[in-house]
Amino acid sequence: MTDNRVVRAENLTIRFTRKxxxxxxxARSVTLEVGEKETVALVGESGSGKTTMGRALVRLLxxxxxxxxxxxxxxxxxxxxxxxRYHSQxxxxxxxxxxxxxxxHTVEYHLQRPLMKLRGLSRRGAREAVLDLLAQVGLTPTxxxxxxxxxxLSGGQRQRVAIARALAGExxxxxxxxxxxxxxxxxRAEILTLLESLxxxxxxxxxxxxxxxxxxxxxxxxxxxxxxxxxVEMAAADTVVRTPAHPYTRLLLAASVGSGxxxxxxxxxxxxxxxxxxxxxxFAPRCPxxxxxxxxxxxxxxxxxxxxxxxxxLYHDGESRED
Amino acid sequence: xxxxLSIEHLNVSYRTPGGLVSILKDISLTxxxDEILGVVGESGSGKSTLAQAIMRLLKPNTAKVSGRVMIGRKDLYAxxxxxxxxxxxxxxxxxxxxxxxxxxxxxxIQAHFFDTLLAHRPHLTxxxxxxxxxxxxxxxxxxxxxxxxxxxxLSGGMRQRVAIALALALDPEILIMDEPTxxxxxxxxxxxxxxxxxxxxxxxxxxxxxxxxxxxVSSLAHRMAIMYAGQLxxxxxxxxxxxxxxxxxxxxxGLIAAIPQLMGDQVHIQGIPGExxxxxxxxxxxxxxxxxPKRLDLCQSTPLPVQTAKTFxxxxxxxxxxxxxxxx
Numbered sequence: 001m002t003d004n005r006v007v008r009a010e011n012l013t014i015r016f017t018r019k020x021x022x023x024x025x026x027a028r029s030v031t032l033e034v035g036e037k038e039t040v041a042l043v044g045e046s047g048s049g050k051t052t053m054g055r056a057l058v059r060l061l062x063x064x065x066x067x068x069x070x071x072x073x074x075x076x077x078x079x080x081x082x083x084x085r086y087h088s089q090x091x092x093x094x095x096x097x098x099x100x101x102x103x104x105h106t107v108e109y110h111l112q113r114p115l116m117k118l119r120g121l122s123r124r125g126a127r128e129a130v131l132d133l134l135a136q137v138g139l140t141p142t143x144x145x146x147x148x149x150x151x152x153l154s155g156g157q158r159q160r161v162a163i164a165r166a167l168a169g170e171x172x173x174x175x176x177x178x179x180x181x182x183x184x185x186x187x188r189a190e191i192l193t194l195l196e197s198l199x200x201x202x203x204x205x206x207x208x209x210x211x212x213x214x215x216x217x218x219x220x221x222x223x224x225x226x227x228x229x230x231x232v233e234m235a236a237a238d239t240v241v242r243t244p245a246h247p248y249t250r251l252l253l254a255a256s257v258g259s260g261x262x263x264x265x266x267x268x269x270x271x272x273x274x275x276x277x278x279x280x281x282x283f284a285p286r287c288p289x290x291x292x293x294x295x296x297x298x299x300x301x302x303x304x305x306x307x308x309x310x311x312x313x314l315y316h317d318g319e320s321r322e323d
Numbered sequence: 324x325x326x327x328l329s330i331e332h333l334n335v336s337y338r339t340p341g342g343l344v345s346i347l348k349d350i351s352l353t354x355x356x357d358e359i360l361g362v363v364g365e366s367g368s369g370k371s372t373l374a375q376a377i378m379r380l381l382k383p384n385t386a387k388v389s390g391r392v393m394i395g396r397k398d399l400y401a402x403x404x405x406x407x408x409x410x411x412x413x414x415x416x417x418x419x420x421x422x423x424x425x426x427x428x429x430x431x432i433q434a435h436f437f438d439t440l441l442a443h444r445p446h447l448t449x450x451x452x453x454x455x456x457x458x459x460x461x462x463x464x465x466x467x468x469x470x471x472x473x474x475x476x477l478s479g480g481m482r483q484r485v486a487i488a489l490a491l492a493l494d495p496e497i498l499i500m501d502e503p504t505x506x507x508x509x510x511x512x513x514x515x516x517x518x519x520x521x522x523x524x525x526x527x528x529x530x531x532x533x534x535x536x537x538x539x540v541s542s543l544a545h546r547m548a549i550m551y552a553g554q555l556x557x558x559x560x561x562x563x564x565x566x567x568x569x570x571x572x573x574x575x576x577g578l579i580a581a582i583p584q585l586m587g588d589q590v591h592i593q594g595i596p597g598e599x600x601x602x603x604x605x606x607x608x609x610x611x612x613x614x615x616p617k618r619l620d621l622c623q624s625t626p627l628p629v630q631t632a633k634t635f636x637x638x639x640x641x642x643x644x645x646x647x648x649x650x651x
Contacts (some may be wrong), residue, residue, distance in 0.1 A: 010468075038514060045508040045509065045510065046508055047578070102626075154598045154599075155600060157598070166366060184365035184366055184535060184599070185365065185535065185536070185537055185578055185581055185582065186578060186581055186594060186595040186599075187578060187594060187595075187598070188581065189581035189582070189583075189592040189593060189595075190594030190595075190596070191579075191594075192583070192591070192592065192594075193592065193593070211508065211509055211584060212509070212586060213509075214493060214538075214582070214583045214585040215583045217583065217585065218583035218584075218592060219583075241585060242584065242586075251410035251510055252509060252510060254513070255509045255510040255512070255513035255514070256509060256513075256585050257536075257538045257539050257541075257542045257585065258538065258542070258584060258585035258586055259585055259586065263516050263517075264510065264517070266510070269480065269510070269511060269514065271478065
């Protein structure tokens with residue numbers, strides 16, 4: 001798909017075990033790639049597995065099966081020093097700017113730690129670099145913000161600190177997990193445009209996790225739609241919004257403000273089955289175009305045109321695949 | 324159009340250790356029969372305080388309220404607590420974001436309907452209550468069989484639907500909804516909002532829909548009231564079918580420019596610089612002045628005019644233009 005891939009997940013499966021309950025499969029053989037200076041949006045409802053995928057890609061989770069590549073390096077099972085090196089290259093911005101900063105520490109402390117641990121700067125060097133980072137995320141005058149505690153900052157300012165912290169190790173790849181969903185509307189645009197300009201300046205690649213198709217279309221080059229632990233559709237951002245193929249994407253689009261749709265194309269509203277024993281397509285129970293085979297066989301993600309893939313039997317011409 | 328509910332010169336201040344902090348400043352707003360009035364504001368703009376003040380839910384020892392809230396000829400703030408209790412839920416019902424968590428975990432859904440219905444209509448027989456429950460659950464598109472279930476057995480979306488069904492139980496004419504779908508997923512949110520719109524049309528309800536989400540409200544509301552730092556900045560004449568075709572307050576314009584569009588040609592988004600002000604430290608002028616691209620010298624110190632344009636917009640900068648229009 002992309003020539004200069006930065007991160008590639010191949011057939012990644014993440015399974016959570018639970019006491020006295022069946023396992024949950026939060027990502028089921030997911031293949032996903034983010035190119036250099038590219039933004040891929042991962043869109044889906046809560047429980048679809050998008051946050052799990054984000055955490056897996058920066059190796060905060062153990063990967064049960066599949067392979068994770070960072071450039072030419074296989075990072076699936078790396079540990080210790082190599083994992084730390086990977087963490088300087090792949091960083092995460094969390095959704096909740098109120099929960100992701102330690103209330104007992106200043107802004108400077110939050111930024112100094114990754115500067116020293118991931119970039120290997122001395123304490124003195126880190127002090128200088130903190131000011132630089134703060135300027136880059138627009139927290140000026142930097143000498144004032146350096147000494148502030150999280151409670152002295154607004155939500156938007158905290159999220160800027162979180163972004164600065166993610167940048168401290170000079171990463172190539174950043175997962176932004178719903179970075180604006182807890183912010184007020186007037187501040188969201190500022191954070192989105194900040195992410196855009198940082199990408200330009202630092203040649204960053206983003207995985208932008210969101211439930212909001214409109215902001216995904218705005219920020220991302222490509223959109224991957226996730227449902228029930230699988231990617232059901234992936235294409236250029238405009239294509240997903242203008243010519244959605246998968247019935248779930250069409251439902252999500254119809255439900256989004258500004259789509260102009262009146263009715264919601266679904267038969268019933270149900271949470272998808274995330275158990276390991278699931279058979280067939282996760283969306284089948286809600287799908288208005290469900291066919292018999294959808295309930296027994298899981299469709300694979302295949303190209304229906306160059307650069308536009310979907311996992312739906314409506315687009316598989318008569319072929320039969322055993323899963 | 325007749326008024327279902329009118330708010331007249333409502334002022335609310337919270338009592339804090341540092342003295343009174345004024346939250347709502349001179350809000351006058353009319354909800355007409357058979358309309359959805361959207362109230363949009365960011366966190367800290369006072370929109371939830373407004374919802375609570377409408378229902379007289381603010382306790383006198385925490386908040387000081389002046390002004391009137393009229394429902395028909397009754398002023399809510401002049402009623403005795405007994406009269407107020409009779410009116411709440413029967414005439415005006417509420418759905419909050421947290422409503423789905425307000426269901427009692429140890430009683431069934433059916434029992435909630437018994438509580439609500441019998442409190443106001445003690446003459447109902449158990450069969451009548453059950454029938455009514457079935458009908459109400461169907462109205463919000465729930466399977467009536469879930470009446471036997473307990474709240475924890477339902478998903479968040481289902482519980483919020485139950486909360487809406489409970490709000491409709493006594494056939495209120497007015498429904499106050501404060502972020503009724505905010506915690507829910509996109510698809511669930513849309514399907515609940517569709518049902519709210521359908522029920523509103525069918526029953527000719529008057530609905531106040533309060534939310535931080537400008538685009539969501541504009542897709543549903545007939546008119547919108549825009550709040551900022553405890554003041555009403557604008558009341559739009561229509562919903563958001565084509566929000567760019569009419570003139571708006573600079574703050575409203577800023578909100579519209581900040582929202583990525585789902586369809587259409589990709590336009591740039593632009594945030595509003597700065598942060599919302601601390602409501603306790605506001606000066607006399609327009610609370611938006613330090614973030615406003617159209618700021619004039621007088622904006623910082625001169626209180627907002629009551630109404631500057633033919634439509635309800637409160638802005639010094641737009642006052643001049645309107646006069647110029649008249650002269651021309």
